[in-house]
Every structure is written in C-alpha cells, then in structure tokens.
Amino acid sequence: MARRKYVVGNWKMNGLAAALGEAEAIFAAAREHGTVDVALCPPFTLIGPMIAAAPGAAVGGQDCHSAASGAFTGSVAAPMLRDIGAVLVIVGHSERRDGCGESDADVKAKAEAALSAGLSVILCVGEPRDVRESGRAIDHVLAQVAGSLPATFDPSRLAIAYEPIWAIGTGLVPTIADVAAMHGAIRAKLAEQAGAAAAQDMRILYGGSVNAENAAELLDAGDVDGALVGGASLTAAKFVPIIAAGASL
Ligand code: PGA
Numbered sequence: 001m002a003r004r005k006y007v008v009g010n011w012k013m014n015g016l017a018a019a020l021g022e023a024e025a026i027f028a029a030a031r032e033h034g035t036v037d038v039a040l041c042p043p044f045t046l047i048g049p050m051i052a053a054a055p056g057a058a059v060g061g062q063d064c065h066s067a068a069s070g071a072f073t074g075s076v077a078a079p080m081l082r083d084i085g086a087v088l089v090i091v092g093h094s095e096r097r098d099g100c101g102e103s104d105a106d107v108k109a110k111a112e113a114a115l116s117a118g119l120s121v122i123l124c125v126g127e128p129r130d131v132r133e134s135g136r137a138i139d140h141v142l143a144q145v146a147g148s149l150p151a152t153f154d155p156s157r158l159a160i161a162y163e164p165i166w167a168i169g170t171g172l173v174p175t176i177a178d179v180a181a182m183h184g185a186i187r188a189k190l191a192e193q194a195g196a197a198a199a200q201d202m203r204i205l206y207g208g209s210v211n212a213e214n215a216a217e218l219l220d221a222g223d224v225d226g227a228l229v230g231g232a233s234l235t236a237a238k239f240v241p242i243i244a245a246g247a248s249l
Pocket of ligand 1: 010163167168169170207208209210228229230231232
C-alpha cells in the first residue's frame with residue numbers, strides 16, 4: 001500500500017490562545033487537501049483548546065513521560081494526552097535529547113508508553129554538525145534508531161522523523177541526495193529490526209528548515225514520506241503551502 005504523505009507542525013514553546021485562529025485555518029486547508037495527513041503539536045496548554053477549535057483534527061504533544069502517572073513534577077503522561085483528545089506525540093526531539101539529557105533508552109520508554117496509551121508516535125533522530133562533517137551521520141542515526149525503537153509496535157502508528165540537528169531552525173538543509181541516502185538507510189534498518197513488511201508501511205519524515213520553497217523537492221525525495229516542520233508551521237500562510245506540496249505528489 002502506498003504510504004500517504006504526512007505533514008506535521010511542531011509549534012515548540014510558541015503559541016498563546018490568540019494563535020488558535022492559525023490552527024483553525026491550517027486544519028480547514030488540510031481538509032481541502034485530503035490526500036495528505038496533517039497534524040499539529042502545540043504546547044501542552046493549547047492541546048485541549050486546539051481540539052475544541054478544530055474538532056476531529058489530529059492534535060498531539062511534543063513529549064510525554066515514560067510513566068503513566070506518579071511523582072514527576074512538571075511532566076505530562078501519555079494517558080493524559082490521550083485523555084484530552086490528543087492522537088499523537090513527538091518523542092526524542094533533539095531539543096529534548098540535548099536540552100534535557102534524554103538517552104535512546106529514555107526515548108524508547110517514552111515511545112512505548114505513548115503506544116500503550118493509544119497514541120501514534122513520531123520518533124526523532126538526527127546527527128549534530130560535527131558528526132555530519134566527519135562522515136559518520138548514517139552510523140550515528142542508525143544507532144539512534146536501534147536504541148530508541150520500541151520492542152514491538154504497529155507500524156501504522158509509529159513514524160520516524162530524520163532531523164539533522166544542524167538543519168533545525170538554521171535555514172540550512174542537506175542535499176536531496178543526502179536526505180534520500182539517510183532515509184533509505186533508516187528504512188533498511190527498520191526492515192532489519194522490525195521486518196520488511198513493517199518497514200514498507202512506516203513513514204519516515206524529514207525535518208529541519210522545511211519551508212514553502214523547498215517542501216516539494218524534499219517531500220519528493222526517495223523514502224521521504226512527510227515533513228516535521230517547526231518555524232514554518234506557526235502560521236497558515238507559511239504552513240498551508242507545505243501541505244499543498246505534499247498533496248500534489
Ligand atoms: P524548523 O524545526 O522547521 O524550525 O527547522 C523543525 C523541528 O525542530 O522539528
């Protein structure tokens with residue numbers, strides 16, 4: 001079965017209630033581009049209000065704890081996300097791996113907790129600039145995939161996002177050949193770990209400075225099934241052209 005393109009916005013720590021109009025406009029446009037799956041991951045505080053503003057839309061979290069409940073001040077558990085209507089969660093973003101010291105084992109535990117709570121998961125991997133420059137990017141990313149992949153999973157509910165750290169928020173993007181090579185290597189690794197059929201069904205998203213200008217080319221690269229978009233997902237004016245690019249392929 002052909003994999004549907006998947007365009008996901010990661011609002012990071014951006015967005016007050018006044019931004020809900022942007023989400024409404026984004027989801028209205030998404031309904032018109034019915035061949036592409038669209039989701040938004042706003043800050044925790046906006047998940048409930050965004051679902052209320054756009055009923056039926058795919059809204060998710062940017063992180064969850066690996067425990068279902070407990071004494072973890074400031075954390076949010078996967079069942080809590082599900083409870084307010086979220087349908088997905090991002091785990092292992094580099095801003096959490098690096099900024100909050102999350103290991104592959106932590107990311108794996110979070111992904112497993114999210115799947116058990118009934119959420120879909122976008123599991124992020126990606127290399128820092130020095131690793132890319134030393135020619136070890138593929139080895140680095142495949143080790144992250146091996147270390148963070150849940151023990152068992154439904155391939156339709158787990159997507160991988162390849163996000164080179166040096167491309168996030170910088171305006172830099174890898175060459176299309178490098179993106180295709182990395183995505184092909186990730187799919188081969190998934191086949192080794194989860195079986196060929198699962199690897200064929202799984203979506204592998206690219207993330208890092210995706211915008212209206214480069215989206216079509218990136219989304220059309222080999223083994224690229226979608227985009228995880230930060231800065232350019234905050235407004236309908238910037239995000240809808242990326243959705244349209246996905247729908248046109
Ligand atoms: P960016 O962020 O699109 O602003 O580069 C992508 C991400 O971090 O998911």
